[in-house]
Amino acid sequence: MIDRLSPPDRAKLMSAYHAMQFVEDEMRLGLGTGSTAAWLVKLLGAEKHVFGLEIQCVATSTQTQELAERVGLRMISLDQAGWLDLVIDGTDEFDPLLSLIKGGGGALLQEKIVATASDRMVVIADPSKEVDRLGAFPLPVEIVRFGSEVTKGLIEDKLAGFDVATRRTHWREKAGKRLITDEGHYILDLNLGEIRDVDTIASGLLEIPGVVETGLFLDIADTVVMGVASGEARLIFSDDPEMLVDISDTDHFDALMAHLAETGELQ
Numbered sequence: 485m486i487d488r489l490s491p492p493d494r495a496k497l498m499s500a501y502h503a504m505q506f507v508e509d510e511m512r513l514g515l516g517t518g519s520t521a522a523w524l525v526k527l528l529g530a531e532k533h534v535f536g537l538e539i540q541c542v543a544t545s546t547q548t549q550e551l552a553e554r555v556g557l558r559m560i561s562l563d564q565a566g567w568l569d570l571v572i573d574g575t576d577e578f579d580p581l582l583s584l585i586k587g588g589g590g591a592l593l594q595e596k597i598v599a600t601a602s603d604r605m606v607v608i609a610d611p612s613k614e615v616d617r618l619g620a621f622p623l624p625v626e627i628v629r630f631g632s633e634v635t636k637g638l639i640e641d642k643l644a645g646f647d648v649a650t651r652r653t654h655w656r657e658k659a660g661k662r663l664i665t666d667e668g669h670y671i672l673d674l675n676l677g678e679i680r681d682v683d684t685i686a687s688g689l690l691e692i693p694g695v696v697e698t699g700l701f702l703d704i705a706d707t708v709v710m711g712v713a714s715g716e717a718r719l720i721f722s723d724d725p726e727m728l729v730d731i732s733d734t735d736h737f738d739a740l741m742a743h744l745a746e747t748g749e750l751q
């Protein structure tokens with residue numbers, strides 16, 4: 485059934501499927517944003533419908549909220565939840581220390597707020613996201629609209645002092661206009677090529693008043709679940725040896741896939 489999906493999509497689906505082993509009944513769960521997190525949301529909807537999973541979820545974007553409502557998940561706000569047991573989210577890059585670049589979908593601010601209000605963050609990623617050093621993916625920086633050109637100039641001045649491979653910046657756009665995030669801000673993408681000192685860059689950028697947040701997630705994630713198209717996944721822990729897992733219960737997997745196919749969500 486999943487043969488119709490492209491290999492990258494199968495890998496994302498497998499990442500999300502294997503990450504569901506961390507989800508338990510009665511949990512308050514944060515749902516990430518992006519194409520990998522969308523598979524998780526659909527699978528959780530299927531798990532609820534087919535096997536009666538009972539969880540309360542908090543979305544990290546309007547996009548995720550809409551999808552989660554569509555597949556029938558019980559949604560609450562972060563303030564209603566107060567605190568979360570777990571957040572599962574995608575990433576644009578992760579390094580061997582499980583530092584991340586996130587925000588390729590523009591949701592970095594809400595994602596970081598949710599991840600910070602959670603006991604644990606598990607990242608779901610296809611193999612293209614694994615890097616030795618962060619920075620090939622442009623680093624998203626969320627900035628307030630007031631004085632945005634001045635803030636951009638201050639960021640560029642600051643970049644001159646950073647140990648990076650390149651220093652180009654560009655506004656994130658959508659349909660020819662600057663993208664506005666769910667929180668009403670702009671995103672400036674920083675092409676850094678390779679970041680040699682993530683802590684200095686993260687703290688340096690946050691010193692600029694117009695900068696709201698950066699896409700660097702440092703010391704937040706403790707596990708990465710990296711699925712591959714054939715069905716297995718590598719579980720990479722920040723404090724443990726890695727594990728390789730395969731689908732142990734194919735009936736369970738097939739039942740979820742059948743539900744997604746029936747409801748038109750297997751795409």
Ligand SMILES: O=C[C@H](O)[C@H](O)[C@H](O)COP(=O)(O)O
Nearest residue numbers: 518519520587588589590591
């Ligand atoms: O703002 C978006 C998020 O940080 C996403 O989790 C990230 O961009 C990864 O997205 P995808 O799973 O589509 O590659």
